[in-house]
Amino acid sequence: xxxxxxxxxxVEDAVTAGLIELGVEREKAVIEVLEEPVKKGLFGLLGTTAxxxxxxxxxxxxxxxxxxxxxxxxxMDVQAVCGVERRGEFWSVNVSxxxxxxxxxxxxxxxxxxxxxxxxxxxxxxGERIRIVVDVEGYRLRREETLIRLAKRxxxxxxxxxxxxxxxxxxxxxxxxxxxxxxxxxxxxTFSEGDEPNRRVVISLRRGREF
Amino acid sequence: MKELVELLAKSLVDQRDxxxxxxxxxxxxxxxxxxxxxxxxxxxxxxxxxxANAIRTLVKAAAVKDGRRxxxxxxx
Numbered sequence: 001x002x003x004x005x006x007x008x009x010x011v012e013d014a015v016t017a018g019l020i021e022l023g024v025e026r027e028k029a030v031i032e033v034l035e036e037p038v039k040k041g042l043f044g045l046l047g048t049t050a051x052x053x054x055x056x057x058x059x060x061x062x063x064x065x066x067x068x069x070x071x072x073x074x075x076m077d078v079q080a081v082c083g084v085e086r087r088g089e090f091w092s093v094n095v096s097x098x099x100x101x102x103x104x105x106x107x108x109x110x111x112x113x114x115x116x117x118x119x120x121x122x123x124x125x126x127g128e129r130i131r132i133v134v135d136v137e138g139y140r141l142r143r144e145e146t147l148i149r150l151a152k153r154x155x156x157x158x159x160x161x162x163x164x165x166x167x168x169x170x171x172x173x174x175x176x177x178x179x180x181x182x183x184x185x186x187x188x189x190t191f192s193e194g195d196e197p198n199r200r201v202v203i204s205l206r207r208g209r210e211f
Numbered sequence: 212m213k214e215l216v217e218l219l220a221k222s223l224v225d226q227r228d229x230x231x232x233x234x235x236x237x238x239x240x241x242x243x244x245x246x247x248x249x250x251x252x253x254x255x256x257x258x259x260x261x262x263a264n265a266i267r268t269l270v271k272a273a274a275v276k277d278g279r280r281x282x283x284x285x286x287x
Contacts (some may be wrong), residue, residue, distance in 0.1 A: 112265075113272075
């Protein structure tokens with residue numbers, strides 16, 4: 001967050017000076033009037049005191065993401081604590097609290113929607129595409145572990161029976177977890193088939209060894 | 212629910228002051244009508260309705276506590 005305090009003859013003068021100093025448009029800034037100009041002496045014969053304002057604006061995408069998610073939690077009447085950290089190319093937001101199943105939804109559907117809208121809302125404010133990963137109560141990590149276990153188990157089954165296995169529909173991120181988990185299996189190949197949102201991973205024996 | 216739709220829409224559009232949300236209710240249903248400037252329609256609908264669906268998903272989650280079905284319509 002960038003902040004400045006400015007004084008001026010009028011509130012407007014002080015605000016303008018502050019906006020120029022920060023190089024920010026008025027709509028993106030938060031303006032607080034600290035002191036209104038007051039006339040001194042009888043009928044203001046001794047002049048007026050200066051106006052003082054505080055101007056701030058958020059320039060950190062991580063903080064913007066937190067702002068957005070906190071507002072969403074508030075209007076959804078969900079008690080949650082949020083934190084953010086930068087991890088190289090992207091920002092990672094963690095939401096924790098009780099009763100957060102509501103923010104995860106069936107197979108993480110609500111969490112995906114929240115993450116998608118957070119990315120759009122922040123990109124809108126920053127003016128460029130920013131990647132933000134939102135997790136609720138470590139759901140993504142747990143889901144990843146579950147998917148890796150599932151991939152290993154099914155690949156063993158494919159090796160044993162020789163017939164291919166089609167998984168349930170998953171989003172691109174989840175499909176990638178499956179592909180990555182099995183990429184070093186020399187006897188197994190994985191690919192996706194079908195159209196979004198019903199695209200599924202298929203695990204089969206590597207071609208040429210099928211029969 | 213109305214507040215949520217309003218918050219989401221205002222975070223996405225250019226013309227925030229042209230976002231309006233009207234909520235009508237029956238004992239089983241909540242109908243939410245979102246109106247935005249014509250130029251902002253794409254920003255709340257998205258390719259193949261992806262953004263609109265994300266908004267609906269969040270609103271449905273918010274409605275779980277309430278126990279009623281929610282329907283979100285978007286208009287210009």
